[in-house]
Amino acid sequence: MRFLNKLKIEDVPVSLDEYNKWTEEVIALTRLPLNDSMRFAVSTVVLESKELLSKKDAAIRLLKGANNQLASFVFQDIKSRRMAEDAKKAEEEKKASDAETTASQVVS
Numbered sequence: 001m002r003f004l005n006k007l008k009i010e011d012v013p014v015s016l017d018e019y020n021k022w023t024e025e026v027i028a029l030t031r032l033p034l035n036d037s038m039r040f041a042v043s044t045v046v047l048e049s050k051e052l053l054s055k056k057d058a059a060i061r062l063l064k065g066a067n068n069q070l071a072s073f074v075f076q077d078i079k080s081r082r083m084a085e086d087a088k089k090a091e092e093e094k095k096a097s098d099a100e101t102t103a104s105q106v107v108s
Contacts, residue, residue: 012052022055029059032066041065 013019023042027034045061046053053061 011054026055026058026062029055030063030066032062038062 011022013022023039024034026042027038032038041062042058045058045065049061
């Protein structure tokens, strides 16, 4: 019963036309583009939910998914740059070590 207080039954789409309109309204609540990728994401949110969702709840979950993707991108970008820096530093250290070895062999 608590759920019925939160969501009006008439707000739940029951036809394809209603679902498409509902999906567009969910996306409109966010700053995300209205395209097939976002429609797919909304449908994923709906399918993964164990209960009916209000437009607001669906929009919040959609935004959380977008936020997670951005955070993942930043995480991977930082990780990639650090790995590249570490590889460059290791290469420079190897070159310096090789140069020292060559110099000591010449002196011997």
